[in-house]
Amino acid sequence: MGPVKEAHTTQPNGGAPKARPRLNAILDWLALVPFFLFALMFLVLPSISIFFRSFEAVDGSFTFENIIAIFTVRDFVNAYKSSLSISLITAIGGAVFGFLLAYAVVLGGLPRALRTFMVTFSGVASNFAGVPLAFAFIATMGNAGLVTRWIEGITGVDIHAQGFSIYTITGLSIVYMYFQFPLMVLIMAPALDGLRREWREACENLGGTSWHYWRYVAFPILLPSLLGTTILLFGNAFGAYATAYAFSGSFINLVPILIGAQMQGDVLFNPGLGNALALGMIIIMGVSMLGYISMQRRAARWTR
Amino acid sequence: MKGKNIWAWVILLIGFVYFFLPLFATFEFSMRMIKDRYTFEAYRQAFADPRFYLNFGFSFAWSLLTILVSLLLVVPTAYWVHWRMRKARPWVEFVTLMPFVVPAVVLVFGMSRLYGGGLKLFGMPILVLTSTPILLVAGYVILSLPYMYRAVDTGLRAIDVRTLTEAALSLGAGWRVILLQVIFPNLRTAILSGVFLTFAIVMGEFTFASLLAWPAFGPYMEEIGAMRAYTPQALSLVSFLLTWGSIGLLQWVGRGTGQEQIAGAH
Numbered sequence: 001m002g003p004v005k006e007a008h009t010t011q012p013n014g015g016a017p018k019a020r021p022r023l024n025a026i027l028d029w030l031a032l033v034p035f036f037l038f039a040l041m042f043l044v045l046p047s048i049s050i051f052f053r054s055f056e057a058v059d060g061s062f063t064f065e066n067i068i069a070i071f072t073v074r075d076f077v078n079a080y081k082s083s084l085s086i087s088l089i090t091a092i093g094g095a096v097f098g099f100l101l102a103y104a105v106v107l108g109g110l111p112r113a114l115r116t117f118m119v120t121f122s123g124v125a126s127n128f129a130g131v132p133l134a135f136a137f138i139a140t141m142g143n144a145g146l147v148t149r150w151i152e153g154i155t156g157v158d159i160h161a162q163g164f165s166i167y168t169i170t171g172l173s174i175v176y177m178y179f180q181f182p183l184m185v186l187i188m189a190p191a192l193d194g195l196r197r198e199w200r201e202a203c204e205n206l207g208g209t210s211w212h213y214w215r216y217v218a219f220p221i222l223l224p225s226l227l228g229t230t231i232l233l234f235g236n237a238f239g240a241y242a243t244a245y246a247f248s249g250s251f252i253n254l255v256p257i258l259i260g261a262q263m264q265g266d267v268l269f270n271p272g273l274g275n276a277l278a279l280g281m282i283i284i285m286g287v288s289m290l291g292y293i294s295m296q297r298r299a300a301r302w303t304r
Numbered sequence: 305m306k307g308k309n310i311w312a313w314v315i316l317l318i319g320f321v322y323f324f325l326p327l328f329a330t331f332e333f334s335m336r337m338i339k340d341r342y343t344f345e346a347y348r349q350a351f352a353d354p355r356f357y358l359n360f361g362f363s364f365a366w367s368l369l370t371i372l373v374s375l376l377l378v379v380p381t382a383y384w385v386h387w388r389m390r391k392a393r394p395w396v397e398f399v400t401l402m403p404f405v406v407p408a409v410v411l412v413f414g415m416s417r418l419y420g421g422g423l424k425l426f427g428m429p430i431l432v433l434t435s436t437p438i439l440l441v442a443g444y445v446i447l448s449l450p451y452m453y454r455a456v457d458t459g460l461r462a463i464d465v466r467t468l469t470e471a472a473l474s475l476g477a478g479w480r481v482i483l484l485q486v487i488f489p490n491l492r493t494a495i496l497s498g499v500f501l502t503f504a505i506v507m508g509e510f511t512f513a514s515l516l517a518w519p520a521f522g523p524y525m526e527e528i529g530a531m532r533a534y535t536p537q538a539l540s541l542v543s544f545l546l547t548w549g550s551i552g553l554l555q556w557v558g559r560g561t562g563q564e565q566i567a568g569a570h
Binding site: 130240 | 311316322330332378381401404408410443501511522539541552
C-alpha cells in the first residue's frame with residue numbers, strides 16, 4: 001500500500017496529473033467501470049450474441065445458411081428492399097423539405113416568432129412517433145379519415161374504393177415524413193445560422209451573384225451537414241418498428257416487423273434466421289453511422 | 305426581396321399543413337364517436353377505463369426508474385471524463401453513439417435471447433432478468449443514453465469543471481459536497497433537459513414494452529387501437545400533449561443555453 005499516502009496530500013493546485021502515482025491512475029479508470037459494465041451487459045453483449053447466433057444452425061452447429069438465406073429467400077430480400085426503399089425515400093424527401101423549411105424560417109425574412117415556433121414544433125414532431133403517430137395518420141387518410149372524406153366530398157370519389165390503400169410503402173412513407181423532416185429542420189436551422197454574413201459580403205465584393213454565393217460558398221459549406229443529416233434520417237427510418245407496426249400491422253413486410261414477429265413467436269422456425277436478419281440491420285446501421293461521423297467531422301471545420 | 309418572401313411563406317404554409325392537418329384530423333376523428341354529432345364521448349370512455357390509469361402509471365414508473373438509473377450512470381461518468389479522464393472520452397462517446405447503430409427492435413431481440421433464461425454464472429442463475437423489469441429499464445437507459453449523455457456533456461462543457469473542482473478541493477470539500485453542492489447545481493439545466501427528453505421517450509415507448517410483454521402506455525394504446533375506433537385517437541392526442549409538454553418544458557428550461565435536442569425512439 002506504498003503509494004496511498006500520496007492520495008491525501010492533495011495540493012491546492014489539484015496536483016499535476018503526470019505526477020500522480022499509479023494507483024490513482026487505476027482508480028481513475030475504476031470510476032468509469034459502472035458505465036462501461038452497463039454498456040457491456042445491455043448493449044455490447046446482446047449485439048455480439050446476435051453476431052454469433054447468426055452462424056448457428058437449429059441444432060447449434062456452425063453454418064453459413066442463415067446468412068445465405070438473407071440474400072436468397074424472397075421474403076427476406078423483399079423485406080430488406082422495402083426497408084431500404086422506405087428509408088431512402090423518407091430520408092431524401094425529409095432532407096429536401098426539411099432544408100427548404102429551415103431555409104424559409106431562418107433566411108426567408110419571416111417574423112422571428114414564426115421561426116421560434118417552427119423550431120420548437122420540430123422538436124416536438126421529431127419526438128412524436130410510434131403508436132400515436134400511426135393513429136393520427138389513420139384518422140387523416142384512413143378509410144374514414146378527414147382527408148379521405150374531404151376528397152370524397154369535393155370530387156365524389158371514394159379513393160379507398162378504387163383499390164387504393166394507404167397501408168403501403170407510399171402510405172407509410174407519408175407517416176414517417178412527419179418525424180423525418182422536423183429532424184432536418186432542427187439540425188439545419190443552426191447550420192444556416194452559422195453562415196457568416198462576411199462570406200456573403202466577400203462573395204458580393206468579388207462580383208458574385210446570389211447564385212455564385214450558393215453554388216460556390218454556402219452549399220459546399222452546408223453539404224457535409226446536409227449529407228450527414230440525410231444519413232441520420234435514413235437510420236431513423238430504417239430502425240423504426242413501433243410506427244410501422246401500429247400503422248399497418250404486418251401488412252408491410254419490413255425487416256423490423258419480421259424481427260418483432262420472430263421474437264414474439266418463432267415464425268421463421270429457426271432462431272438463427274432472426275439473428276441473421278438483425279445482424280444485417282446492425283451492419284447497415286453501422287455503415288451509415290460511419291458515413292454520418294465522417295460527414296460530421298467535415299461539417300465541424302466551418303463551425304469554429 | 306419580396307419574391308423570396310412569398311416563396312418562404314409558401315414553404316412555411318406547407319410545413320404548417322403537414323404539422324397540423326394530422327393533429328386536427330385526429331381531434332376531429334376522436335369527436336365523431338356518436339353519429340352526426342361532435343362530442344367528447346371518446347375521451348370520457350378513454351378516461352373511464354381503469355386500465356388507462358394502470359398502464360399510464362406503469363409507464364410513469366418506468367420513466368422514473370430509467371431517469372434515476374440514467375442519471376446515476378451518466379452524471380458521474382461524464383463529470384469524471386471532464387475532470388480526470390479526458391483520454392477516456394472517445395470510448396465513452398463511442399458507447400453513447402452505439403444505440404443509434406443498434407435499433408431498439410434489434411437490441412430487445414438480442415437482450416431477450418441472451419438473458420432469456422436469466423443471467424447465469426457457471427450454470428447457476430444469479431439474476432432473473434425476464435420476470436423483473438431489469439431488461440426493460442436497462443433497455444430504456446440505453447435508448448435514452450445518447451440524449452442524456454449529450455445533454456449532460458453540453459452542460460459540463462459550459463462550466464469550468466477543473467477550476468470548480470480544484471477550488472472546492474482546496475477549500476477542503478469532500479467528493480459528496482463537490483458533486484452535490486458544486487457540480488450538480490451548475491448542471492441543473494442540462495440535467496433537466498436530459499430528464500424531460502428521457503421522460504418523453506419512455507412514456508410513449510412501444511417496442512421494448514410490447515416485445516418484453518410489460519404493461520405500458522404504448523402497448524395499451526396499440527391494443528385499444530386494435531379493438532376500438534375513436535378512443536385510440538383520443539389517446540393519441542393525450543400522448544401528443546404529453547410529448548408537447550415535456551419538449552416544451554425542455555426548451556423552456558434550456559432557453560438561451562444553446563442546448564439542442566434531436567429525435568427520440570420510433
